[in-house]
Amino acid sequence: MKVIELKNLSKIYNPETIPVRAINDVTLSVKEGEFTAIVGPSGCGKTTLLNMIGGLDISSEGSVEVGGVSIQDMNESQLTAFRLQHIGFVFQAYNLIPVFTAKENIEFIMVLQNMDAKTMQERSDDLLDRMGIKNQKNRRPSELSGGQQQRVAVARALAARPKFVLADEPTANLDSGSTEDLLDIMAKLNKEEKITFIFSTHDQRVIDRAKRVITLEDGVIISDEHR
Amino acid sequence: MILSLAWKNIWRSKRRSFVVMSAVAIGVWSIIFMVSFYNSMTGAISRNSLQHDYSHIQIHHEGYLSEPGLGFQVKNPSRLLEFSSQISDIEATTGRLIVNGMVASPKTNLGIQVYAIDPANEAAVTDLPSFIIAGDYFINIKRNPILLSQKLAEKLKVKVRSKVVITVQDLEANIRAGAFRVSGIFHSKSPRINNGVIYLRHEDLSKLINLPDTAFNEFAYLLKDNESLIETKQMMEAKTNNMVRTYREIAPEFDMIEEGSAISKQVITVIVMLALLFGIINTMLMAVLERTKEIGMLRAIGMFKRKIFLMIVLETFMISLVSAPVGLMAGFLTNVYFEKNGGMDLSQYAGALEQYGGDAIFYPQIAQSTYLLLMLVVMMTALIGAIYPAIKAVNLKPLEAIRKL
Numbered sequence: 001m002k003v004i005e006l007k008n009l010s011k012i013y014n015p016e017t018i019p020v021r022a023i024n025d026v027t028l029s030v031k032e033g034e035f036t037a038i039v040g041p042s043g044c045g046k047t048t049l050l051n052m053i054g055g056l057d058i059s060s061e062g063s064v065e066v067g068g069v070s071i072q073d074m075n076e077s078q079l080t081a082f083r084l085q086h087i088g089f090v091f092q093a094y095n096l097i098p099v100f101t102a103k104e105n106i107e108f109i110m111v112l113q114n115m116d117a118k119t120m121q122e123r124s125d126d127l128l129d130r131m132g133i134k135n136q137k138n139r140r141p142s143e144l145s146g147g148q149q150q151r152v153a154v155a156r157a158l159a160a161r162p163k164f165v166l167a168d169e170p171t172a173n174l175d176s177g178s179t180e181d182l183l184d185i186m187a188k189l190n191k192e193e194k195i196t197f198i199f200s201t202h203d204q205r206v207i208d209r210a211k212r213v214i215t216l217e218d219g220v221i222i223s224d225e226h227r
Numbered sequence: 228m229i230l231s232l233a234w235k236n237i238w239r240s241k242r243r244s245f246v247v248m249s250a251v252a253i254g255v256w257s258i259i260f261m262v263s264f265y266n267s268m269t270g271a272i273s274r275n276s277l278q279h280d281y282s283h284i285q286i287h288h289e290g291y292l293s294e295p296g297l298g299f300q301v302k303n304p305s306r307l308l309e310f311s312s313q314i315s316d317i318e319a320t321t322g323r324l325i326v327n328g329m330v331a332s333p334k335t336n337l338g339i340q341v342y343a344i345d346p347a348n349e350a351a352v353t354d355l356p357s358f359i360i361a362g363d364y365f366i367n368i369k370r371n372p373i374l375l376s377q378k379l380a381e382k383l384k385v386k387v388r389s390k391v392v393i394t395v396q397d398l399e400a401n402i403r404a405g406a407f408r409v410s411g412i413f414h415s416k417s418p419r420i421n422n423g424v425i426y427l428r429h430e431d432l433s434k435l436i437n438l439p440d441t442a443f444n445e446f447a448y449l450l451k452d453n454e455s456l457i458e459t460k461q462m463m464e465a466k467t468n469n470m471v472r473t474y475r476e477i478a479p480e481f482d483m484i485e486e487g488s489a490i491s492k493q494v495i496t497v498i499v500m501l502a503l504l505f506g507i508i509n510t511m512l513m514a515v516l517e518r519t520k521e522i523g524m525l526r527a528i529g530m531f532k533r534k535i536f537l538m539i540v541l542e543t544f545m546i547s548l549v550s551a552p553v554g555l556m557a558g559f560l561t562n563v564y565f566e567k568n569g570g571m572d573l574s575q576y577a578g579a580l581e582q583y584g585g586d587a588i589f590y591p592q593i594a595q596s597t598y599l600l601l602m603l604v605v606m607m608t609a610l611i612g613a614i615y616p617a618i619k620a621v622n623l624k625p626l627e628a629i630r631k632l
Contacts, residue, residue, distance in 0.1 A: 077531065080530070080531050084528070085529070089524075098239070
């Protein structure tokens with residue numbers, strides 16, 4: 001089942017002055033349960049592509065369908081609701097809420113979804129357990145290591161039960177040990193729970209673990225390797 | 228949880244929050260202090276004029292206003308004296324015969340208003356004996372005693388027991404003069420009385436101008452409290468065909484003082500609130516700008532604009548909710564302190580204050596409702612102050628924030 005379908009997608013910056021094609025006529029589909037890495041040199045359009053898939057940016061041409069729903073014509077409020085219900089985000093700099101504990105960070109997104117307290121409690125405990133950070137649940141981000149913070153970020157992304165998780169350079173700030181631990185967790189989630197992950201990355205360790213590697217250059221897909 | 232997030236966000240920058248909270252608390256305290264101060268000052272001016280000069284109600288002949296003097300004496304004065312026993316809200320009554328005249332000493336002479344009074348009744352209504360600062364209240368001088376204000380005594384260069392000559396016109400416009408001896412020198416809390424009123428006994432003036440003991444052109448009534456003012460006036464009007472007026476009708480300056488005070492208090496409140504408003508806007512704007520990335524992230528993961536708006540408004544609201552009661556409590560305690568320690572002594576400005584009929588000692592006064600009203604005003608100010616920063620936060624583009632990550 002296709003989770004994401006991009007058709008002839010283009011993103012043109014400064015269309016009326018000096019047009020820059022960040023993404024050029026990309027057609028791509030991602031199926032449920034894929035573990036996909038989007039790779040390529042800096043400035044090749046990885047993040048732009050991820051932003052358009054995540055409904056954070058609007059394409060200039062073409063269409064984006066997520067779970068069979070076109071997000072092209074959604075207004076800002078609809079996009080926000082869509083992101084909340086269907087997409088999990090993991091950022092390079094973790095971007096946790098600094099005043100909340102690990103558990104509160106995970107629960108916050110469920111609060112936004114108006115989940116009931118019992119379900120929320122059970123789910124956050126379960127996620128903390130699966131991420132191996134149960135003992136750190138009452139610690140704030142500043143009291144956690146980078147690897148632990150990124151695990152909280154992944155747990156937060158999963159808390160909302162998204163259709164897929166978009167991770168923009170998730171290991172860029174992690175040491176090798178933390179990177180391996182995080183990749184183990186995500187690979188396990190992907191294998192056991194069929195959670196779809198899409199990464200943008202430079203990190204060879206991530207590329208090595210990916211089941212599909214899409215290479216971009218100058219906004220164009222130059223290779224799409226299924227492993 | 229948004230409430231919890233807002234509360235925790237306040238304490239991210241403790242120093243900044245402490246500064247804005249202190250500003251709110253000090254602003255609230257200063258308003259309470261100023262309002263109490265104004266209330267005390269205007270209250271003293273009004274109270275002194277009311278209790279020691281005009282009294283609550285006065286009765287005159289209806290022609291007296293157009294031609295004050297002996298020509299328009301009150302009708303049926305004995306009936307007016309009986310009001311005290313007929314109307315329970317009346318505390319005391321006094322009748323006066325007021326006439327313009329001259330007072331002459333060996334050194335100089337001055338134009339004055341002669342108040343011919345019944346000493347006992349006048350004491351009950353205006354508490355005149357309490358203002359005697361030299362001599363006594365019509366006691367030791369048996370023949371033609373007179374009371375002069377300190378100011379007039381100084382101008383006339385006379386002392387207690389000095390002789391002065393009072394010159395007035397009788398009903399037929401004949402000039403009548405009599406020798407009087409200073410029995411007492413007073414210093415009233417009413418500037419008007421200090422500046423030009425002398426007191427002598429009703430019987431002495433009546434003899435001088437050949438009027439009966441029952442001739443009065445003014446009756447003054449002190450009520451037990453101000454609440455029954457209008458009701459008592461109406462009862463009096465029903466019982467007499469003379470003109471009955473309340474002190475507010477006699478002296479419009481009472482309303483002017485109160486309105487002036489109200490305007491001053493409002494202006495001060497608005498100025499302080501404007502200062503707080505800009506302080507709050509500045510602080511919250513800084514808080515929003517510092518959290519651009521975080522707010523962008525919240526928008527990216529699915530936090531709706533209205534919830535971001537609510538979060539910023541709640542932060543502002545809670546800052547005020549914490550600090551305003553501190554200011555209110557500080558204001559309350561300041562007032563309690565002055566109440567328990569003999570008021571605020573402004574004797575060094577006594578001269579200026581007395582010019583306006585005020586007291587040198589201030590006892591802060593503030594209605595309980597003012598605390599509540601001020602709390603509401605601060606909350607409203609905080610809410611207004613939150614709007615611009617909240618709009619700024621709401622308008623942040625999640626993508627721009629993501630790009631900064």
